[in-house]
Amino acid sequence: MNSNGIKNINLETRPDPEQLLAKIKSENNLKAKGMLKIFFGYAAGVGKTYAMLDAAHAVKKSGVDVVVGYIEPHTRPETLALLDGLEVLETKSVFYRGIYIKEFDLETAGKRKPEIILVDELAHTNAPGSKYKKRWQDIYELLDAGIDVYTTVNVQHIESLNDIVASITNVFVKETIPDKVFDEAGQVELIDIEPEDLLKRFNEGKVYRKEQAKRAQSNFFQKENLVALREIALRRTADRVNREVQIARLSKTNIKILPVKEQLLVCISPAPTSAKVIRTAARMADSLQATWIAVYVQTSENKYIDKTVQEQLQKNMTLAEQLGAEVVTLHGDNIADQLVSYAKLRNATKIVIGRNQKSRNPLLRILKKDIVNRLLDLTAYIDVHVIPGISQDYDNRTKPKHKNADLFLKFTFSKIDFLKIIGVLIFATALAYSFYAIGFAEANIIMAYIVGVLVMTLITKGYLMGMIGSVLSVLAFNYFFTEPRFTFSVYDAGYLVTFPIMLSVALITSTLTSRIQHQMVTSLKREEHTQMLYDVTRSFLNVSNRESIVVKGIEYLTSVLKRDIIVYLGDENDNLAEPILNAQGKMTQDLLDKNEEAVVNWVFKNRKNAGVGTDTLPGSVAYYVPIKTHQKIMGVIGIKCYDDILDIDQRHFLDSVTVQMAIALEREKLTEEQAKIKIEVEREKLRSDLLRALSHDLRSPLAGIAGATTTILENREILDPETVNELLNGIYEDSEWLTRLVENLLSMTRIDEGKLQLRKKPESIEEVISEAIQHIKKRAKDHVIKVQIPEDIFIVPMDGKLIEQVLINLIDNAIKYTPKGTTIEIRAFEAGESAYMEVSDNGEGVPEDSIKHIFNRFYTSESSSRDSRRGIGLGLAICKSIVEAHGGKIEAHNKKEGGARFRFSLPLD
Template structure:
């Protein structure tokens, strides 16, 4: 399978950038490098200047043979930690200036000291020089798939490449092979050496692993095909969808039929392999009074359960928005329900289904009937968004203000005319609209109309209007007053909706923040719910063995049974939020649903965390017990066997004094060794159980350091500490154990003739004790594991349990010290123990 992007349009005065071709392998050994070399030979035969920048053969005969006939740019040799390594010579490749260069293993990490950390960065430099690059990479090396690959194979990939590097390639060629064929290649020795075949077949190269990796590669490349197709359609301004893959878009209204439409769309999508289900909800004032945000949320959950995706878009016209979305995602079908409105309303507002069908063009439209189709939506009379006091004031003003204005105008009727009088009454209608909303303002307009007609419009004192122009003025007055009142009422409703939405968003945001900051407990949710709605109490009840139990509560006298609550919110089948303190408004139901969902998630996360913690504890316990058993069966038996042999030798008759002294010395050394091992095990046990209680006091390092190195000759450990070193605040006995363990570890790795140096350095707030050796050191990537129990980092020749550094770090933390690892200048490792000075601010003196 090959994915190619259209050739980019040339830009004047812009240097040509080299094209990138990637051979993507579903698994190691499928033949990526061989396919790349095959392509190189084809291009070479056509007269293209092709060179090999870096190709890793892994000793495979066919790959080595296929390299013949190709020019190879010599690699550069680099030294790291005393070893020689070869890397691609990027500068030499650019200086050679070929048309095409082959670069194997795109995800490779270069040797420290190279120009770039990753080989992918070297490839970018080569492409910037106008050279085309052909490279290889396996699907398991893509950064976004790292976790999935580890779950499948159990192996964490250390070398990865960002997806964008591969996704933006000019051409991607998938190199695929069935799991059975790949296992046969492996068994025939075409992938790994003979000693590696059995282990590989039984671990990484199992049929299930290879099948899963193959599916990952196909799915990832399928998404890349979609991207390339979308890019092509945009580049060529093709707006009509191309049905490359079945995509079903369900138009979700938020009404009671939403779940029916989603299930129908899911059944349609399941008919073809590789189909995709998407639901779209248009946020707009479309006249659907029955739209329910709770139903929209349930529709969202249902779509995800069915393996689809949910999208919300904003549009003035529902049909236009749905068709635009479907066209944008290259959909092949739109599923929409029949209208729930009556024929009269459809006559004026139109129906969404026929509107979508008229605009869909080449996209199929599937109209679905449902129980709510052709039923008139019952709309409740809208309650005013204004407070009752404002409504009362508005009604009083609607009658009192026109009456007062009429009295004033009658007294001063000689100084104004009818147009002025109309404007005064209009001002009163506007003022009443601002106070009480639409209904009082309409009433004020009607009263004003009657007052103008009776008192100021000829013939005065009659309900008639002699001049048609005056009649028009009065009618315009009423129309303007009603329009203004309607606008004010609508604005007040929108303001109230915005305020309520803001409050809901703030409440849910605060709830989310409490979860993100670690307060994800049932107690935190109940407390947040009680504060948000000013309730007396909130209780989370769970059904256990036929009765209700309080899991968490907030406030005095919480409900102990759902029937005792003023408001109940269902979390799931067995858990309920019981609210006391007055019944809440129906408009608060949406936020309550959010709290219920959050509560369910909190409880589920807590259960999963507890299970994970138990599993980790069991895993650690199993690992520790395995290590202890291994240690007892090997490391502890070694000194015991030595002691047994020495004792048997001492019990033998006929020993001379020299042999007896030698056996006695051997017995003493083995006893000390066994005692040290047991002490390490006991210290680790005390640290893990929390039974260690340090006694902190102020003391000098000259009281501790000599004791820590007392068992070593002076040519092996050199103490370089000044007697003027200030006092430190620590536990002397535990500090001695820390230093002794670090010194013992350093002596074990230091070469002969290079003594370990024990130094003390004074800083303003602390004193640092450094254990410096000239040994082989520890690579930076392994230092994080140095302090894990039973770790030897390749030191298989030692006689310890691998507990020395773990115990040292644990004891250091117990006494308030820190242990850090540094490189020794000139080679080696330095372990630094930082201790607080006794005279440092905030350091207490204990006994």
């Protein structure tokens, strides 16, 4: 479908494969899964639950295992009475907001596994803590288990109808079901009563309790509301039935018309008075409350209509679309066959067509039927409505231009083709002369010329050259092979019959061959067009940003249309951005004129075509089309029209590329939005993790500092010096821990903001390790630290301060997760083109499932530690960032003899 809603269709009479797949899928689902039967109503109180229970009793009498899973509590005694004789499963109680709520027990139903289970109120929202959020999800699990389910739904609970119902009743219902649940149900039974009867039941208190009835009476239960809701329910049910009829009808080889509802198909043409046919069809569709389709059949002849006729055809198509038609373009030389085939495909019950003036030649009327009569012969179950009034003005003014353009292409004389004919004629004469010399019969000589005519037709273009070749072949046969030879005279009177027959055979052969050639060229063009559209679609899949998508679309359009093209894209604020222009002609500034920008803005705001060839702002220099999806307009594309408008094929190609461009742009926008959402989610997750970690891990050192300080201040006179020193050391250690935490946070902030700057210079490994140990020696007073480095001076290019921080974090991590008295070993060595540093311990090691996550932010191992301040999981993440910024790698693994080893590399270059 193009951006105007105009479809470009090639008809085939075989069954629709999509409908076959839908039918097979539906049948397979019914066999493999349980069947869902919905009792559907337009309001509460119409009798859905009553009908469901009554149906349960009916199937139980047939020996079917039926149980009641859940029935909404009612005050209607006649409904509750139907529960007698049916097995009712126990409900489960869920405590919610201070009360116990009875809910359907899915687990019990699954264990019981009856053949049919009744579950009332399909759109119900389950209480928190249930397995699924919605009851229809519970029912899907039962269906997957092969259990048939009976349930009830009101029209306001269908998602797509929710807004419509809210506009009628001023009540927005929150509990809804997806449309697919309703559409995929095996059976839908409409429970319907007259609104007056429902209001009577409502006033008698059989629908709601008193407190509920007062609220309902001001919303749903007013007659005009009930009438409207009833109509919506009837239409929704009818749409579902019609879809089932379509699937069943189109899945058969012999497609038949099933007049379940009125649908009109109107044939439009380039004639100015075709507008009368369109308006008549619109009035008929409106009076019948029917949908209608406007169809234009493009034949191989009417592809060459001139500019005036093209403009008129576009006006007729636009008129049909404005009046509510679906506009479709078909391709084929037999207009009547195309119309009938498409009418059967779309289940159209009426065809509306205009009638041209009858031919004045009685012989032509006898030999050739017009389209109307052919339609009447082909249609057995479709009504044909003929609209008279096509004036002679169209036949005299427009039709000859159309035909002459076609005839000009078919009957053009070409000198090159004429030379080809002469060459083939010489060859055919030589071949015929060899037959004559051998003594072959005269029929063989004639066949040599017939073959020559076939070759002439294949290597030349148009009917005229084939006719010339046919006449010359007959004359050559007469001149060279009939008595008297080498003259155009004949003695034998039988040749007066031979020559016309030979000429007729040659002309028929030439005409048929030319027609086949023409059809072949048309087919090749269609195949080329289809292949190009396939290439367009495939190429858009490989393009990753908006500008590239536009450029790719412009490339394809330029290669076919050979015109200047300009594209405006909309930004996030629904304003047009700077245009992207591809110029083929010389005068490109015309497209950048302020008047043209005004046309572009009109198209962008109104989502409709404008410019040359339309009724809106036709004085512009280009034809503008919105790049739009169902929900949003992505931009505007303009095609400069120099002295001629785009023909139908060019517009179809433009619309096809525009649709693909819109899909690609929408896909790219969704991708960008998903990326932003993902970043926001990650950012929010990091923020929440950081706040959670800080709130937990800052509490211990701050409490320690506050406690030690309070003890000293309040008990200074009675505390001995050793206790005071111990408390002060604790304060110092806690403050050191907080300092390292702040440094890690600042480092991670610089990394995230891209402000981590490396100041690499040759550094001594021994000095860097020594500085790191000095910085953390008070933390490591209960551990033994061993250092193993090469005896020679070991110089490595690095940022000394950052690598020192890596070592401090690794040593601190070892201290934190190993018992007191254990040994921490630091080792440095060179291997290949990298320098390696290791920090290992002889503790319990790292859990295997934590190794792959240990360098992630805010990840902390669950293994026990003597240190109550385990950290917030930033130290190792910072180590990884710093090492990778140096171009190195960091890894962790457990040693065979016990303990963990962290190793990182630094390039020596």
